[in-house]
Amino acid sequence: MTIYVALLRAINVSGHNMIKMAELKSMLESMGLQQIQTYIQSGNVVFEAKGDAETLRLQIEDQIKLTFQLTIDVIIRTADELRQIITECPYDENTLPEGAGIHVSFIQSTPPQDRAALLSNIEEELDKCHLVGRDLYLLLHKGVKNSKVLSASAKLRVPATVRNWRTVNKLLAMVDDIERTR
Secondary structure, eight states: OEEEEEEESSOSBTTBSOOOHHHHHHHHHHTTOEEEEEETTTTEEEEEESSOHHHHHHHHHHHHHHHHSOOOOEEEEEHHHHHHHHHTOSSOGGGOOTTOEEEEEEESSOOOHHHHGGGGGOOBTTBEEEEETTEEEEEESSOSTTOHHHHHGGGGOSOEEEEEHHHHHHHHHHHHHHHHTO
């Protein structure tokens, strides 16, 4: 069995796409997933399952549609991929100026090269981004809401969801907890 992290895009935001985590967990249990843990209300789930990430992603999206009547993009990473994301971060959280934060935009699939090339033109002032495969690292000084860099990353035209660095690290801690119970 493999440990996965599922990130649901745009749920429980401003009263839209509402899914209670207890109901989501129950739905995932009914699919046969195991060791399910959720973190905060923004759609972060760690679980163990057989099967490959793409098949699981499609199954979870289909089940969400059936259960909640919502079309939600799901992005999945393995435990090893999450560790690699943290290890390869090009920004050092210990040297950030006050107010700056690291975020990761988890992208469902690798963006086409011509779209990825557009990212080299979107850095603004101190905000920066760095694309590695299916993950876009963001160094933001004004937060997510006011970031032109994050807004411009929509040019990739691939489903994605953003998590702050604290959440990314919390998800890894949850993965580690599951691994300790094996």
